[in-house]
Amino acid sequence: MKFKAINKKTVRLLAVLVPLLLLFFYVALRSGPLASVPVTVVAVEKRAITPVLSGIGTIEARYTFRIGSVAAGRLKRLSVDVGDMVKAGQVVGEIDPVDLEEHLGAQRSAIKRAEAGVLSAEAQLRDAKAKQLFTASQEKRYGLLLQAHAVSTELVDAKHQEAEAASAAASGAQAGVNAARQGLVSVKAEYQGMVKQRHNLLLVAPTDGLVTSRDAEPGNTVLAGQTVIEMIDPKTLWVAVRFDQLQSAGLKAALPAEVRLRSQSGRSFAASVLRVEPLADRVTEEILAKVVFTVQPVPLPPVGELCEVSVQLSSLQAVPVVPNACVHRVDGQLGIWVVDGSALRFAPVRIGATDQAGNIQVLAGLQPGERVVAYSKSTLHAGSRITIIRNNGKGSLL
């Protein structure tokens, strides 16, 4: 008992101190620079990846029709509103003609007057022609009489002069008729012009479509050329997409694409690249492209809605592939941490294309089957001690 008294105390003290010291060394080794870095590893696989380009676009109409007046005027009526469907040729509005109707009335009167003028000129012509005929026969008769010396020469001359005058009068009357007729044509043409002008004040839909904007209201004065109604053909919606120039290699027409509308983030719509614009945006450093829906979405997305577009590029050749989280830059050199047994080696690599899921091609520097570090809990160095841990479900090291 007596011996145990000391021993018991010593044992108890050690029972506290030894675990404390063990904990201390554990703690000292597990934290700080001495600690080993937990990492996860993946094997390099050789496979083909399909790079995906993603860009941002807005829904746009392929053709936008702006209907406006050709002449300045006040808008008299507007029969359609935004969202209305219109048919080709439908009158959607009218510019107030102001005094055009009165001008037309006056013109109609002028036509009638001109027609009357023609009639009266024709009457005069007939009269002149009758006179000419009579005087000509008179002259002929008197000429025969003169041969018979039945009349005097003076009388014959007088009759000749009469006939000449009547002929001239007939020619004059003919000219008067012609002038009257020309006047009628001119007045009629003027009238036709006015009618056309009157028609021009009507705003007519050029095609079947959807009214997207109503930029003026009845009573507004509009300028020649100003848009009153904007309409689109909803059957020709497309997406104007911008792709970052950095990754747009391989983008070309007819590639399949997927469109995600901002309003319907859960759904995606099949589409395809219609064309890549020959002009890129030099300010935003983006390449522009047009993507068309394979099937028009119903309901139609509003024009101007933002959407995400991802374009599947054609599959690349099978080469070693790793997740892009593996690739690091150490001292200006791109490379991958390769696990050799428990040692760590930095293998410089040349990298290629990336796909949407973050897989990156390794064109040189790695062999398929090599084990490389995917995730690490802190920055790795050549001498880092590592502990390989297994990925948990979420792929997180935490």
Next chain:
Amino acid sequence: MSGNGIVIEGLQKRYGSGDTLVDALKGVDMQVAPAEVVGLVGPSGSGKSTLLKCLGAVIEPSAGRMRLGEEMIYDGGWKIRDLRALRRDKIGFVFQAPYLIPFLDVLDNVALLPMLAGERNGVARKRAMELLEALDVGHRAKAMPAQLSGGEQQRVAIARALVNHPPVILADEPTAPLDSQRALAVIAILNDMARQYETAIIIVTHDEKIIPTFKRIYHIRDGRTHEEAGEGKSPHELIKTDKA
């Protein structure tokens, strides 16, 4: 080993100076032979403690001479440089309370002194054990002091005082906390030990129970000692009569 025991001649101790000057010891003459047990009695303030401290080489006397065995330790000044070693090797102390070291067990409390003197642990413990056995507390050697009774503690204290076989043991009221049975037993032990180890023992006391055991008693009064003969009864006898 013990030579001439302890001899004190004209020892004086004076505290302070000027107005506060106190002459605690004015001239003490004592002589204790080896194996002799003497009593030192006197009222409070008579200078008992001061004398004991001077003897214990804890305070320095002002004048006089002290001789321990063959060795002159004080002659108007300390003649020995290492007073600690002197206390350790030449003087044993037994106090009113045992003053054992609470964190050492009984054996080590006793063995500590030879260890301090440079003895190996094993040898020191063996010596201590022998003494404890002799004092009848050997069975408590591994107990802690707090686990002992008062009498046992005092016996351990005696063992500690004896362990280095000092020529002199100074005992300061060693029986104060004890009843007469135990007090006498302690005195008996001291007497036995004095004989056995030829140790000169000075027991400071005013315990009426034990005074009859002394053959010689020094009375101290006003800083001076007066020797007188005691009754010199055997403590063992007294224990018996006391019991009866």
Next chain:
Amino acid sequence: MISLAGRDILHGWVRFLMTGFGLGLLIGVTLSMAGIYRGMVDDANVLIDNSGADLWVVQQGTLGPYAEPSSLYEDTYCSIIGMAGVARAANVTYLTMQVRHGGGDVRAMVVGVVPGGPGEPGQPGFLVAGRHLTGGHYEVVADVKAGCALGDTVIIRRNRFRVVGLTRRMVSSGGDPMLFIPLKDAQEAQFLKDNDMLLQQRRRTAQNPGFNRPNVPGLLDAIIASQTTSLYVNAVLVQLKPGYAPEAVAKDIQRWQRLQVYTRSQMRTILVDKLIATSAKQIGMFLVILSIVSAAIVAFIIYTMTMAKIREIAVLKLIGTRNRVIASMILQQAIGLGAIGFVVGKIAATLWSPFFPRYVLLEPGDAIRGFIIVMVISVLASILAITAALKVDPAEAIGG
């Protein structure tokens, strides 16, 4: 000779351990405080290192993208990339803002990076899950401290971003987690106004007769469009070709592009000496006070421990124990107490450091320094006790 100190400790081992634990917790707080300071400095260094840049090009006369706002034209990098010695240059934006996530919001530093691929300047250095940005819009790589999981959605300004990758230790100098998003989205987030503001601005512009001219159709639209362009970035991160001195290239860019350029060491100075200087001093002050308090408490504990044994010490002295033995007993106990305290403190500091909102860096160097300081303090504290113990009169043991 037996160990008096050891025996004494053993005698009252529970009390001794308790005292050691208590002292240890105090030392743990002190170590944590040092760790917090180190963590702040380390956060700044990590911020610098993880940006992967050798040079920071910022607006002229500003203190860089972290300490002061700076804005550059987006195409500035084109002219920088052409300078001698520049290997790579990338635009970057930094904006500290509230980011909505899972019902609540998180304060975060949104970093707009060019999603050029791994190893490009500005990209997070390593991931703990997921993948890097692959170039798409509306993707985010988040620091785990933001509390996101892969696949979560965070809302930055008007846009929803999907968490595709997680990283660690990517925090701003203020300790806010970083969220890496594609540059274009970040520019939008930084320079775009909110919807109400946009509407009000449009209305204001429309009401201005100078802009809304009936005979110039389209002018208003053009003006409104020009008001919403966002062609600025906060900084251009530059990586150098091997063999070029950062200072020389920095000087060139400064001279020819008329922009402010900082090298790594200058940026470190800005972050450590300017940005976190006050908080660092604050913590430093606290650390000093804590150290003094700890030292005082160690001293008091040891002094009290010794004073409790004063009687025994007197006896020991009386029976001829040398001062050396007594002093070494006190010293050993002080050192033992200090050692237990340090061990407990180090463990405690390490165990509770992950629960701090900011990174706590417990450097082994600091631990060693801390250990030495604890030992020195213990020794100094025991000197006080030893002096008191040696002053004890052995005569006290003799009653009287």
